[in-house]
Amino acid sequence: MFQQLQQQLAVSRLHKSKSLTFVDLGSGDGRLVFRAARQGIFSTSIGYEINPILHAVGQSRRLLQAPKYWHSTQFYWRDIWKVDLQQADVVAVYGLGPIMEPLGVKLRDELKPGSIVVSNVFSIPGWKPEGTSRHGTYVYVVPDELNEHNKNNHKKDEEAHTSNHGS
Numbered sequence: 185m186f187q188q189l190q191q192q193l194a195v196s197r198l199h200k201s202k203s204l205t206f207v208d209l210g211s212g213d214g215r216l217v218f219r220a221a222r223q224g225i226f227s228t229s230i231g232y233e234i235n236p237i238l239h240a241v242g243q244s245r246r247l248l249q250a251p252k253y254w255h256s257t258q259f260y261w262r263d264i265w266k267v268d269l270q271q272a273d274v275v276a277v278y279g280l281g282p283i284m285e286p287l288g289v290k291l292r293d294e295l296k297p298g299s300i301v302v303s304n305v306f307s308i309p310g311w312k313p314e315g316t317s318r319h320g321t322y323v324y325v326v327p328d329e330l331n332e333h334n335k336n337n338h339k340k341d342e343e344a345h346t347s348n349h350g351s
């Protein structure tokens with residue numbers, strides 16, 4: 185997953201940023217958050233987890249490994265649907281089929297254009313991946329709203345032009 189992510193970061197507008205934030209939505213025991221911290225590309229790696237026991241495991245790991253990842257990791261016992269994602273640059277999701285559609289809406293509403301989403305196993309309906317891997321990882325880049333808007337308007341103009349001047 186991180187290899188794919190590094191490749192995407194290298195060609196993205198984020199690659200010059202010195203303070204990238206990684207977020208794992210549903211961070212379980214925190215392993216992905218620590219793997220992200222070890223990459224050395226994120227200033228902060230955050231895990232949100234709803235299960236209090238798993239959250240406590242992540243927090244304990246953080247304590248046990250202190251001070252190594254103390255400043256670069258954070259864990260919150262929180263429902264992902266109540267988390268504001270505006271500050272995230274890279275988001276990892278490992279959701280289940282039925283939540284992928286509403287999750288896609290939340291990600292599109294809250295993430296900055298250019299942010300990267302890595303989804304494990306499940307694709308996000310209606311999103312076009314930049315890349316996929318044989319392990320079932322989908323990498324997406326949040327589109328630039330203005331470009332999307334212009335593209336849609338351009339398409340509508342073309343359609344109107346064709347129907348006015350068409351056969």
Ligand SMILES: C[S@@+](CC[C@H](N)C(=O)[O-])C[C@H]1O[C@@H](n2cnc3c(N)ncnc32)[C@H](O)[C@@H]1O
Pocket residue numbers: 208209210211212213214215216232233234235238262263264265278
């Ligand atoms: C498949 S695990 C992925 C764990 C971790 N991201 C990893 O890759 O190792 C999904 C996790 O999402 C958590 N989860 C499910 N719904 C959640 C919610 N609404 N808010 C926060 N965490 C949630 C589950 O408790 C579980 O730990």
